[in-house]
Amino acid sequence: MMYRIHMKVFLYHLLAIVLGILAIVPFLWMISTSLKSGGALLVVPIEWFPKEPTIQAYEKLFALTGMLRSIGNSLVVTSGAVLVALFSSSMAAFAFSKIRFKGSGFLFMLFIASMMLPSHVLFIPLYLIMNDLHLVDTLFALILPYTFKAFAVFMLRQQMMNIPDAYLDAAAIDGASLFRSFITIFLPLCKTALATLAIIIAMDAWNDYLLPLVLMTSPKNYTLPIILNALSGQFKTAYDLLMAGSLISIVPLLVIYIGAQRYFASGLQIGGVKG
Structure with missing residues (x-):
């Protein structure tokens, strides 16, 4: 019996190691490619560790017109998207969970049904x-x-829905308005969900390519994904620049995830809790 348990644990650990290797290999290849010169990319056999590493790709990348501006634009859009999404969505969630009004259940289901629509079908009405x-x-x-x-x-x-209504009743007895109760009581109690959503929304906004492509017409307003896509040409792709740019684009998300990872796993389980 103990042998079976140990074997099961061993297989789980082995599977986790294999999946971890599969996940980290592309990342290591990106780093290796970004540190190679253009000619070293075509060397056979493949060099995982370049013999003569260089930061030439990064120098060329930041020399491109609009690169730094695109990073700034992406930071502005991502920060704004996270703040707007969290504040507006938390207010709507508070209304649906704690304020009783006729048709709230139907409106909530109708609202959630919008998740089934592919984002691409909304581009034309959104543009208009x-x-x-x-x-x-x-x-x-x-x-x-x-x-x-x-x-x-x-x-x-x-x-x-899992926060007792007694908190709201006690705040009302003390003279607190609904908005004050929302700000001072419910938002702090939802910090795990808010941190998780901040990561998810930041990833979505930072990596979004199609929406900026549809709505932005001036190069000065391009975000980072549009600039990175321009590095991939029809007949030639600057893989060293592309990998360097991809690594740069990963850094902000990595910092956000490391800072909020303790909330992330527990926050993802919230959607499965029956309210």
Whole structure:
């Protein structure tokens, strides 16, 4: 019996090691490629560790017109998207979970049903709306669509459904308004879900390519994914520059994840809690 248990644990660990290697190998290859010169990329057999590492790819990358600006644009859009999505979605979740009004259940199901729509089918109506608001070719046009994200509303509602109504009643007795109760009581109690959603939304906004491609017309407003895609040509691709740019694009997300990883695993389980 003990032999079977030890063998099972061993196989689990072996599987985890194999999956870990499969996950880290592409990352190591990106680092290796970014430190090679253009000619070293075609060397056979493949060099995992370049004999003469160079940062030439990074120097060329930052010398490109618009590279630093695109990083700044992506930081602005990502920060704005996270703030807008978390605040608006948490307010909607609070309303759906703690405020009783007629048709709330139907409205919530209708709201959640929007998650089934592919984002691509919304590009044309979204462009028309942004054009009517005179927001096309502005960074705010990339932030506004993150208002009231359905997935965020769902996760936060599930979290708030597990918070006893007694907190809200006690705050009302003390004279606190609904908004004050929301800010001072419910948001702090939802910090795990908020941290998890911040990571997910930041990844989505930072890596988004199609929405900026549709709404941005001026190179000065391009985000990092658009600039990186320009490195891949029809007949030739600068793989050293592309890998260097990809590594740079990973760094902010890696910092965010490391800072909030203790909330991430538990936060992902919130959506499965029955409210």
